[in-house]
Structures are given as C-alpha cells and as structure tokens.
C-alpha cells in the first residue's frame with residue numbers, strides 16, 4: 001500500500017479504513033434540491049448516491065501510535081461493507097495492542113464503532129493499551145436524552161462504558177495530545193466536534209473529522225447534510241476552516257473522502273475544489 005501515508009515533519013499519518021457506507025442523495029442531503037447537483041455528478045457515485053470512506057487515521061507522534069476515529073464497528077453480516085478496520089490494521093503489520101491513544105473527532109456512530117468489544121454484557125477496550133479521548137462537549141451531548149436515539153445511537157455501548165473502565169479522557173479545545181498534535185474546536189456537525197492540528201518541523205497538517213462529507217461541499221460550503229446537528233454553525237465552521245486551509249496550503253486528512261483521503265483545498269478560476277494528494 002504505497003500511497004496511504006502522509007508525512008508532516010516528524011509525524012506520520014497512515015490512512016486505514018473500516019470500509020464504506022453509501023446513501024441516496026435525497027436521504028443524506030434532504031434540503032439540497034436535486035437540480036442543484038446538475039454539473040456536480042462527478043462528486044457522486046454512478047447511481048447518483050454519496051459514498052463515504054470510513055477512515056481511521058493512524059498518527060505516529062512522539063513515540064505514540066494514535067488511532068483517530070474507529071469506524072462503524074464489527075460486521076453484522078458477511079456482506080456488510082464495513083467492519084474491516086482490525087484486518088486493515090493487521091495488513092499494515094500492526095496489532096490493536098500497538099495503539100496507545102484513541103482520539104474521537106466526535107461521538108457519532110461511524111467514528112466510535114470499534115472502541116469496545118462487548119461480550120456477555122461486559123465491555124473490554126478493542127485497543128487494550130489505549131487511553132481514549134473525546135471532547136467534553138460531545139460527552140455531554142451523547143448523554144442528552146433529546147439527542148441519543150437519533151444522533152448518538154451506539155454511544156451507550158461504544159462510548160459511555162469508557163468512563164467506567166477508567167480509560168476516558170475528556171478534552172477541551174486546544175488540548176495537546178502530543179507535543180505535535182492538538183485539538184481545534186470545529187463545532188456544528190456535533191456540538192463538541194474537533195479536528196486535529198499537526199505541527200512538526202515547521203510543517204502543518206489537519207485531520208478534518210466531519211467538517212465536510214463530500215467534495216461538492218468545498219465549492220458549496222453551505223450545503224449541509226442531515227447528519228449536521230446545527231446547520232448554521234456547521235456552515236460558519238466550514239467556511240472559516242476552508243478559508244484557512246486554502247490560505248495556508250495545509251494538507252488535509254479527510255475521514256469520509258475517497259481513500260486515502262489526503263488532499264488540499266485549492267482555487268482555480270475563482271472556484272474552490274479538492275486536490276487529492278497523490279503520493
């Protein structure tokens with residue numbers, strides 16, 4: 001797998017994947033009229049759907065091995081198109097024991113699926129040597145009775161038990177995960193959504209999380225999806241971050257864009273787009 005690594009100074013990011021997820025357009029973008037997608041079909045699948053990679057970015061920094069987001073979790077049937085994270089880890093010569101930090105960009109179900117393994121009503125961490133990290137705001141949000149069922153359906157199994165196991169660390173914006181990796185608040189998609197800024201040897205990089213889900217949203221930053229809890233805040237955060245990423249030419253690791261999900265925000269003829277980094 002030659003092109004699934006990105007290097008930022010001394011930090012190495014490897015793009016692993018738990019598989020893929022697909023939705024119909026009207027399901028995922030219910031507020032965007034279908035006509036608006038005319039001329040934007042290259043952002044869609046052959047059947048006009050939206051396809052998500054389920055990336056887990058493995059960051060090596062300061063001697064730590066950090067898994068950022070853990071996909072949707074184990075397969076429900078052999079045909080389930082996700083559930084591949086542990087196999088992919090193995091294919092890269094690593095074991096769950098090698099991961100010593102798990103950072104969640106937010107508490108949505110497709111980012112926490114492999115956090116824990118449950119057996120006979122008992123939970124054990126999938127990554128037995130890891131400390132787990134989540135924003136304190138999303139910790140509160142995933143306990144909000146008004147949000148659990150629709151927004152954080154697997155939190156009771158995949159997030160809540162982390163605290164009882166004594167391995168959960170709650171973060172604020174600006175939390176320094178290592179000397180080279182820190183959190184920045186990127187709220188809207190969820191109240192406590194965080195991206196990770198990497199700074200090493202004068203170079204920068206950003207692990208985006210779910211600030212956007214589809215490359216069409218780079219040229220159309222106001223297009224929010226049904227997954228964005230606060231549409232207006234999502235637009236504000238996305239516009240600010242895209243401006244900065246374009247201005248500073250910062251390489252991005254985007255969890256849901258096509259594997260490996262590495263690229264830059266660039267502008268041509270006045271229009272902004274995603275330029276994949278081919279390594």
Ligand SMILES: [Zn+2]
Nearest residue numbers: 108110111210
């Ligand atoms: Zn997501």
